[in-house]
Amino acid sequence: HNCYAYIIGDKGDKKKCSDDGEPQRSAGMPMMEVLENQGYFDIVVVVTRYFGGTLLGVGGLIRAYQGALIEGLNASVSGEIHEGFRVKYRFGYDFYGKIKYIAESENIVIEDTLFDETVTISLIFNDSESERLQKKLVEETNANIERLLLEKIKYITVDNKWYKEYR
Structure with missing residues (x-):
């Protein structure tokens, strides 16, 4: 059966x-x-x-x-579904260390990073902190950061850690 x-x-x-x-x-x-x-x-x-x-x-x-x-x-392992934002930024190499530090200290997920003439980084923000953290990135880089993408997403966490996007 x-x-x-x-x-x-x-x-x-x-x-x-x-x-x-x-x-x-x-x-x-x-x-x-x-x-x-x-x-x-x-x-x-x-x-x-x-x-x-x-x-x-x-x-x-x-x-x-x-x-x-x-x-x-x-x-089994179970996860929680959250709403948030995927935000992609472009900036100069001189700000990479600062942005990486902010992301790690604020529990922002670094989804992807591309190193070219400039740095392009894709970050995942939780819904409730997104606006504050995006403002912080702009302030900490003296507005030397360009937002390329902002999209609403759902994602899964397991043990309070990013797991994957929920589709």
Whole structure:
């Protein structure tokens, strides 16, 4: 049996579960309850059970499926989705050290850096700090910095560290 549950969408508005031939409400729904109670969303889980000759009964099946799911969740890595901005700047080499220091000390993600006649850097700012930090970069470089790109993005952090863009 391959029983599953999923919760998808910003508000968890798409939900579905399946017992895949197990007794009704003995697998999919108990797994869904675990996901809902622990606040998960944008998640799909599948638990596969092979019949080993022992009848578990509905209570045993519920414990088996929930237990397997909880064990899997405990062994997995989950991330948080944040809103922010990708901002690309161009500036002279003499400001690179200062900008790198500000980025590291303010937990701004340095996504990419290109060293050419000038330096082009792509930074990821969290939504709540973006305006303040962009002003700080302009002030610290005496306005010798050119913003090339500003785009709103969603990104994932794992253990409060940048992981990747969320698409």
